[in-house]
Amino acid sequence: MINSLFPQLPLHFPVREELTFDNFVVGKNRAITEQLFQCEELEPGQFVYLWGELGVGCSHLLQACCHQAGKKSRTSMYLPLDELIQFDASVIEGIESVDLVCVDHIDAIAGHHHWETALFHLFNRLLDSGSGLVVAAANPVRLLNISLADLASRLSACLIYQVVALDDDDLLPLLQQRARSKGIELNAEVGQFIINRCRRSVPALLDVLEQLDHNALSAGRRVTVPFIKKVMQW
Amino acid sequence: MDRLEGELPVQQFNTWIRPLQVKIDDSRLCLLAPNRFVLDWITQRYLQRINEIVGELDHSAITIEIVIGSKNAEAKAKLKSDVKSGASARVLARKNVQPVRVNEKSEGVIEHQSGLNKSFTFKSFVEGKSNQIARAAALQIAKNAGGAYNPLFIYGGVGLGKTHLMHAVGDFMLNQNPRAKVVYLHSERFVADMVKSLQLNAINEFKRFYRSVDALLIDDIQFFAGKERSQEEFFHTFNALLERNQQIIMTCDRYPKEISGLEERLKSRFGWGLTVAVDPPELETRVAILMKKAEQANIDLPNDAAFFIAQKISSNVRELEGGLKRVIASAHFTGKKISTEFVRESLKDLLALQDKMISIENIQRTVAEYYKIKMADMLSKRRSRSVARPRQVAMALSKELTRHSLPEIGDVFGGRDHTTVIHACRKIKELQESNADIREDYKNLLRLLTA
Numbered sequence: 001m002i003n004s005l006f007p008q009l010p011l012h013f014p015v016r017e018e019l020t021f022d023n024f025v026v027g028k029n030r031a032i033t034e035q036l037f038q039c040e041e042l043e044p045g046q047f048v049y050l051w052g053e054l055g056v057g058c059s060h061l062l063q064a065c066c067h068q069a070g071k072k073s074r075t076s077m078y079l080p081l082d083e084l085i086q087f088d089a090s091v092i093e094g095i096e097s098v099d100l101v102c103v104d105h106i107d108a109i110a111g112h113h114h115w116e117t118a119l120f121h122l123f124n125r126l127l128d129s130g131s132g133l134v135v136a137a138a139n140p141v142r143l144l145n146i147s148l149a150d151l152a153s154r155l156s157a158c159l160i161y162q163v164v165a166l167d168d169d170d171l172l173p174l175l176q177q178r179a180r181s182k183g184i185e186l187n188a189e190v191g192q193f194i195i196n197r198c199r200r201s202v203p204a205l206l207d208v209l210e211q212l213d214h215n216a217l218s219a220g221r222r223v224t225v226p227f228i229k230k231v232m233q234w
Numbered sequence: 235m236d237r238l239e240g241e242l243p244v245q246q247f248n249t250w251i252r253p254l255q256v257k258i259d260d261s262r263l264c265l266l267a268p269n270r271f272v273l274d275w276i277t278q279r280y281l282q283r284i285n286e287i288v289g290e291l292d293h294s295a296i297t298i299e300i301v302i303g304s305k306n307a308e309a310k311a312k313l314k315s316d317v318k319s320g321a322s323a324r325v326l327a328r329k330n331v332q333p334v335r336v337n338e339k340s341e342g343v344i345e346h347q348s349g350l351n352k353s354f355t356f357k358s359f360v361e362g363k364s365n366q367i368a369r370a371a372a373l374q375i376a377k378n379a380g381g382a383y384n385p386l387f388i389y390g391g392v393g394l395g396k397t398h399l400m401h402a403v404g405d406f407m408l409n410q411n412p413r414a415k416v417v418y419l420h421s422e423r424f425v426a427d428m429v430k431s432l433q434l435n436a437i438n439e440f441k442r443f444y445r446s447v448d449a450l451l452i453d454d455i456q457f458f459a460g461k462e463r464s465q466e467e468f469f470h471t472f473n474a475l476l477e478r479n480q481q482i483i484m485t486c487d488r489y490p491k492e493i494s495g496l497e498e499r500l501k502s503r504f505g506w507g508l509t510v511a512v513d514p515p516e517l518e519t520r521v522a523i524l525m526k527k528a529e530q531a532n533i534d535l536p537n538d539a540a541f542f543i544a545q546k547i548s549s550n551v552r553e554l555e556g557g558l559k560r561v562i563a564s565a566h567f568t569g570k571k572i573s574t575e576f577v578r579e580s581l582k583d584l585l586a587l588q589d590k591m592i593s594i595e596n597i598q599r600t601v602a603e604y605y606k607i608k609m610a611d612m613l614s615k616r617r618s619r620s621v622a623r624p625r626q627v628a629m630a631l632s633k634e635l636t637r638h639s640l641p642e643i644g645d646v647f648g649g650r651d652h653t654t655v656i657h658a659c660r661k662i663k664e665l666q667e668s669n670a671d672i673r674e675d676y677k678n679l680l681r682l683l684t685a
Contacts, residue, residue: 019244031567046559051583066248070239075255077268078248087271094269097304098253117457121422128349129306140584141553150454150487153392157552159559162583165637196652201637 017181019063025174027166029057035159036065039100039132047126047133049155051140052163055203058136061163062102065134074099081115082108089118096125100132106155107137107144116148123154133158166202171195175205182213184223193225197234208232237287238280250275255305263288265300273302348408349418353530354401360526362519365395368510372399375481375508376406379449383508385472385482389489390512393550396485399512400451403483407449417444418451425457425464432463441467445474449481455504456486459495469500476506520544520554527558533565539577546585560584592635592683594646600682601628604675613648626658627672631679633659 017023026033032050039048050058062078069076075098082105084091095101101122109115126133135155137144140162146152166174172191179186186194198208215231216223228234235256239247254276255266265284267273276284277300285298356376361369368388375383386403388396404416424444431440444450450471458465475482486493489511490504515523521537521544528535535558543561547554564580565572598612605624612625625647632643633655640652647655665672 017244031564034567035563063244063248066252070252075253076248077253078245080245080249090269091271092269093271094302094304095253097255097268097306102248121420124420124422142585149392153550153552156550157393157556157559159563160556160584161560167634196640196656199637199639199642200633204637204639 017178018067019060020067021064023177024057024060024064025166025170025177027170028164029161032061032161032163035161036061036134037068039065039068039134045127045130047123047135047158049141049158049160050134050136050163051138051160052136053138053165053201055201056163056165057202058138058163059104062104062134062136065100065102069100076100076102078102078104080104081106085109085112085115089115092118092122096122096129096131098131100134101126103133103135105137106135107139110145111147113147116146116151120148120151120154123151136163168195168200171200171202171205174202175209178206178209179223182209184209184213184216186223190223190225190228193228197232237291238284241283242280250280254300257305261296263296263298265298266303266305267300268302268304270302273300276300348404348416350401350404350408350416352405354398355405356402358526358530359395359398359402360515360519360523362515362522364513364515364519365399368396368399368512371508371510372403372483373406375483376403376410379403379407379481380479384476384479385484385504385507387484387486387490387504387507387509388512389486389509391487391514391550393552394512394514395551396512397453400453400483400485403481404449404451407481414448415446416449416451417447418453420453421455421457424452424468425461428464428467441471444471447475447480449483450475451483453485454487455484456488456493456496458500459493462497465497465500469497469503472500472503476503482507514548514550517541517544517548520548520551523551523554524558527555528562531558531562533562533572535561535572536574539572539574542574542577543581546581557581557584594632594636594638594643597631597635597683598628598646601631601679604679604682615648623672626662627676627679629655629658630662630676631683634680635683 021033021037024033035048050061052058059080066076066078077095077098077100079092079102081103085108103119106119109119123133135158141152141156141158141160144152144155146155172188172195175191175194176186176188179191194205194208198204212223212228212231215221216227219227221227235251238251242251250272253268253272257264257266265276267276281298281300288296288298356369356373359365359369368390371383371386372388375381375386388399390396401418404418407414407416428437428440431437452468458468472482484504486504490496490501490509493501521540524540524543525535525537528540539561543554543557547557560583561572561577561580564570564576570576599609601624602609602612605620605627607621607624611621612628614621616622629643629647632638632646633640636643638646640655644650644652644655662672662676666676667673
């Protein structure tokens with residue numbers, strides 16, 4: 001009764017989620033994770049280019065590479081270009097001294113001459129220094145719209161992989177894993193109920209999970225099928 | 235570091251903290267940042283917290299400072315005490331690469347390495363109609379460096395082998411005379427070294443270094459465009475080398491006269507020697523390149539598989555190599571033999587063969603055509619097997635090839651419930667295991683929709 005009159009206001013404490021190879025749900029991307037897991041040991045100049053639609057896990061993989069490099073006492077740098085583009089390209093000067101560079105969202109700088117040139121030069125310096133490079137984008141190189149042909153051709157020489165979306169069988173463990181990290185126990189039946197009704201992409205599922213988490217905290221309820229039906233109006 | 239890792243959001247830690255190197259001398263903890271930007275960012279946002287953490291962990295008076303630098307550069311750049319030649323630090327900072335052929339100390343303070351990639355030789359260069367003149371010219375110059383053809387200017391599109399030829403000349407020269415001072419560098423590094431030398435008041439060392447080489451190989455000269463001070467310096471270096479019959483080789487993406495933003499006097503000098511073009515390789519050369527690369531990688535690449543790759547990738551050699559690398563990686567991963575079918579499957583990622591937008595409507599139309607039923611039947615309430623089975627196949631394909639929710643899929647198939655979609659998918663999965671026709675149909679349709 002009191003609960004319904006005065007719903008609890010959930011405090012927003014963002015959960016710190018590790019992004020490692022251990023908690024990456026692999027699905028059909030086994031060849032990629034095996035390749036990246038040992039990305040330190042790749043031949044110098046053997047750079048990797050990943051592409052895949054939003055939410056398939058490219059950013060997770062790149063940050064897992066950084067984590068993995070850290071475990072081997074190597075330096076690394078994660079460069080989310082969609083955010084860094086607001087700054088001057090001097091942010092990437094001299095970073096060939098870092099053992100592993102992970103460039104995310106390279107699509108964001110397509111058509112920005114200054115950034116394209118800076119990345120091209122970085123590419124050459126990384127080749128010289130023998131450091132590793134993993135690049136991620138939403139599109140294959142051919143569809144990137146990079147204006148600087150020198151950069152596009154170098155990207156096309158990378159080891160290119162498409163990161164593919166998880167199929168329904170893999171979405172359930174992912175959903176359960178993410179729910180667990182929020183302190184929610186989702187049994188298979190409840191998880192499948194969500195997957196059968198939601199758009200079957202990771203961002204869409206995580207969005208639903210976020211809404212359920214917020215509402216469950218606020219109402220002081222467990223996440224059950226009736227509760228989900230009520231919150232999501234399914 | 236561990237403490238900070240536990241406190242900061244993962245992305246922030248990976249972007250700003252992981253690139254830092256730590257150096258400890260006595261009571262001084264030095265954080266090495268790769269550049270000014272990172273240094274400022276760390277100083278403004280994290281240095282106070284780093285100080286607190288270090289204070290909590292160690293009560294002794296330890297001083298923390300953050301500077302620009304790296305251990306690799308420090309270890310390898312054996313500069314003299316006044317460190318005037320910071321300009322060359324990058325030249326020396328190769329970590330794992332082994333291609334360097336020469337590592338000798340020049341006069342003055344700058345040490346140098348040739349920067350040559352030992353895999354780029356004349357032997358590994360595949361000759362074809364598109365590059366035979368350039369190759370012949372390069373070989374001639376390698377045999378008679380500093381002679382009649384000085385400078386050599388190689389131009390052409392990206393990834394066609396200009397850099398390879400340039401390195402091959404350097405390699406040949408070093409084989410003839412291991413003490414020859416051959417320096418390969420990208421034009422950007424010439425600019426960066428010059429800027430650094432100016433900052434460090436070491437321009438004389440810079441000049442002495444670049445004018446003392448037997449052969450200067452400068453890649454992608456077009457990046458000098460708009461950099462007037464660098465052009466000025468290069469102009470003088472160029473003249474000095476030419477006067478003393480030291481060889482200059484340059485590459486560029488276009489003919490000298492067409493480089494905008496470059497001084498006229500440079501353009502005209504670039505054309506004084508020999509100017510040769512490299513064109514995109516024709517099909518047979520592309521196949522030969524693939525066969526050569528496969529041989530170098532000790533991989534058995536059948537002729538028809540090489541033809542398939544060469545037909546699909548025609549733009550440049552770099553992309554061709556990228557394709558082959560991917561095929562080899564797949565072969566290693568799966569343990570399968572390379573065939574044309576295997577190559578087709580492996581190159582899907584690279585060629586984006588699946589990138590065609592697949593809509594449910596497209597799936598419905600393709601399936602209807604395949605089974606020779608009307609599109610309207612897909613949406614109708616009819617339940618006869620001749621219509622229901624194709625409809626179920628189309629539903630299963632929609633689930634597999636799109637990210638639409640099951641209710642959305644049901645809706646597009648005549649307003650059906652999501653449970654009907656689940657049933658259809660389950661049914662088709664079962665039938666694929668028990669019925670060869672359905673298995674074949676499904677495979678054919680998948681290929682039609684994704685090829």
